[in-house]
Amino acid sequence: MKSKKPIRIIASGQYLPAQVSSEELEVRFSLPRGWAELHSGVISRHHVSFETIGYMGARAIEEALEKANLGLGDIDLIISAGASFDYPLPCQSSIIKSELREGLHCHVPAIHVDTTCLSFVSAFEIAAKMLDGDQYKRIVIVSAEIASKGLNTHNLETLTLFGDGASAFILAFDDSSPSAFYKAYFKTYSEGVYHTIIRGGGAVHFFRDYPYDEKLHSFDMDGMKVLKLAARKLPEFMDFVCSDLSVSLADVDVIVPHQASKAGLSLFRKMFHLSQDQVKENIATHGNCIAASIPLLLHDTIMKDEIKRGDLCMLIGTSAGFSIGALLFRY
Amino acid sequence: MKSKKPIRIIASGQYLPAQVSSEELEVRFSLPRGWAELHSGVISRHHVSFETIGYMGARAIEEALEKANLGLGDIDLIISAGASFDYPLPCQSSIIKSELREGLHCHVPAIHVDTTCLSFVSAFEIAAKMLDGDQYKRIVIVSAEIASKGLNTHNLETLTLFGDGASAFILAFDDSSPSAFYKAYFKTYSEGVYHTIIRGGGAVHFFRDYPYDEKLHSFDMDGMKVLKLAARKLPEFMDFVCSDLSVSLADVDVIVPHQASKAGLSLFRKMFHLSQDQVKENIATHGNCIAASIPLLLHDTIMKDEIKRGDLCMLIGTSAGFSIGALLFRY
Numbered sequence A, B: 001m002k003s004k005k006p007i008r009i010i011a012s013g014q015y016l017p018a019q020v021s022s023e024e025l026e027v028r029f030s031l032p033r034g035w036a037e038l039h040s041g042v043i044s045r046h047h048v049s050f051e052t053i054g055y056m057g058a059r060a061i062e063e064a065l066e067k068a069n070l071g072l073g074d075i076d077l078i079i080s081a082g083a084s085f086d087y088p089l090p091c092q093s094s095i096i097k098s099e100l101r102e103g104l105h106c107h108v109p110a111i112h113v114d115t116t117c118l119s120f121v122s123a124f125e126i127a128a129k130m131l132d133g134d135q136y137k138r139i140v141i142v143s144a145e146i147a148s149k150g151l152n153t154h155n156l157e158t159l160t161l162f163g164d165g166a167s168a169f170i171l172a173f174d175d176s177s178p179s180a181f182y183k184a185y186f187k188t189y190s191e192g193v194y195h196t197i198i199r200g201g202g203a204v205h206f207f208r209d210y211p212y213d214e215k216l217h218s219f220d221m222d223g224m225k226v227l228k229l230a231a232r233k234l235p236e237f238m239d240f241v242c243s244d245l246s247v248s249l250a251d252v253d254v255i256v257p258h259q260a261s262k263a264g265l266s267l268f269r270k271m272f273h274l275s276q277d278q279v280k281e282n283i284a285t286h287g288n289c290i291a292a293s294i295p296l297l298l299h300d301t302i303m304k305d306e307i308k309r310g311d312l313c314m315l316i317g318t319s320a321g322f323s324i325g326a327l328l329f330r331y
Helices: A022-028 A035-040 A053-068 A092-098 A119-130 A156-161 A223-245 A262-271 A289-302 B022-028 B037-039 B053-066 B093-100 B119-130 B157-160 B223-245 B262-270 B290-303
Strands: A007-013 A020-023 A042-048 A077-081 A110-114 A138-145 A165-173 A180-188 A255-259 A312-319 A325-331 B007-015 B019-021 B044-046 B077-081 B110-114 B138-145 B164-171 B180-188 B252-259 B312-319 B321-330
Touching: A007 A289, A022 A156, A035 A156, A042 B262, A053 A092, A053 A138, A053 A165, A077 A255, A092 A110, A092 A138, A092 B180, A119 A138, A119 A165, A119 A180, A119 A289, A119 A312, A119 A325, A119 B119, A119 B321, A138 B019, A138 B138, A165 A289, A165 B119, A180 A223, A180 B093, A223 A325, A255 A289, A289 A312, A289 B138, A312 B252, B007 B053, B007 B290, B019 B022, B019 B053, B019 B077, B022 B157, B022 B321, B037 B157, B053 B093, B053 B138, B053 B164, B053 B312, B077 B119, B093 B157, B110 B119, B119 B138, B119 B164, B119 B180, B119 B290, B119 B312, B119 B321, B138 B290, B157 B223, B180 B223, B223 B262, B252 B290, B290 B312
Parallel strands: A077 A110, A077 A138, A255 A312, B077 B110, B077 B138, B252 B312
Antiparallel strands: A007 A165, A020 A042, A110 B110, A138 A165, A180 A325, A312 A325, B007 B164, B019 B044, B138 B164, B180 B321, B312 B321
């Protein structure tokens, strides 16, 4: 592999709100018992009650800081990475930062990055490029998402698929270990730009002119179109990534994919002949948590010792917009 | 100056919707003639009619590409940088990309960065860190903002202050010229996190639960608190920046500040004893265009030959959240 930078994940944390079982959702929405797991592959997910995105993000960062035995003053930049937001303005990163216990007294800058479900992967690449051991020694990336509020109660598949949660990672410039960032790749295929959308609430359908309408103001995904587009574009995308990196997917120890859907995960494994063990999964217990899915799953993988220092790890996924992204690093 | 990277602005473009004079607004909102200019310093600004953020952003990028005699295929990354959005999802960058003439056939990745009014400055730093002459040879940054739709018709000061517009810059890795990126600095002061806010429309006051209410769903800025916080924090911030860069503000040929308010611009000039010539301004003809203010003003400065190749230039501003940021480069 050509390019390489000494970037190391030094700690991670998470925050999950209360668990909601598929059985509870089935009762609430008059669905037959077993419907949710059958159609979305999700047995339980977490949904917020009192929590905001800022609250969850701050708790996840604090857990990561505690594990690393660091204070906020040891951090040079906070990057929040996600699609949902507490307020249309100011940026979500400044909200999360303000909710940190040390937030008021520490003036670490906070920026927000959004590539919908791939936001964490984009932020990881940006952090890796910015970390230099000088101005930027340690960067926190946090993905905190509330998906549950924007779901259409008439679209049963997305209603049972999505979950809320937050995960934070501290990345450091560290040339004393084999840990490394190699390269990230993204492609945006605009033919799928409107396959996944929340139409109302922005400048196009401004709220003053378009009063609340569940169809307009909730999450709308044409799952079949997304799956077909992914199936058509993934082979050429992965060919390009693997040949540019001079690596085969078989050489990658751990693959952490976005938990877009059960069908998407199956397609991905089949398409590239990958084993259950190699491709991690937490959709059954977390659902699709938008940009928080990849870091929550990576955090779980680390906690369960299913990834070891020195292992080659790939983050990969698709996102609304429509984009495909992949990032290779050595843990 | 210690760190330096061979980054060069190779072209810029803009899109401005129809001009709206202060006189028109004064008639529409029953204000005395001259009120708007007196209170906001704005004689005219631009407001959208048919335009979306995506439309304006795409036109600005196309103008920059034409000037540089480049196609979209020559660009390695699009970074959209701003606070407003056409749809809550997908990310604004994918919307802008999809509106480009070549958008459908060219799969250049598109990411969105938001630090409210400082988004362009954050994106400039990110682009400078990512450009490497290899994977990233040329990056487009585009700031497209619609402020006019979210204004409170009872807050006359913000109603007459804000404008819409878009500007795009192409940055390239180019070690054959004296052009260079030096360093960027940001600090986020959380005591001011709620001084500037749109409360409704996110996860905290979700549309379903809070019907349209102008007070809740429009832009709310406590201008006096923002000005006081800026006045208190700017001196220490600028001291730090200048001492770290080993530069004095007198050595900077061109300063391009965010056009937050007439009062803010006056305060900034007085505080650091800067001349009218050195600190550029377009608030009278454009108003405050959120993140598009700085690139629109930089674009104007270039078009008017008020900056020459080799000049030292500083971008500086404050943003909702509350943050201060500054970036130094050689044009």
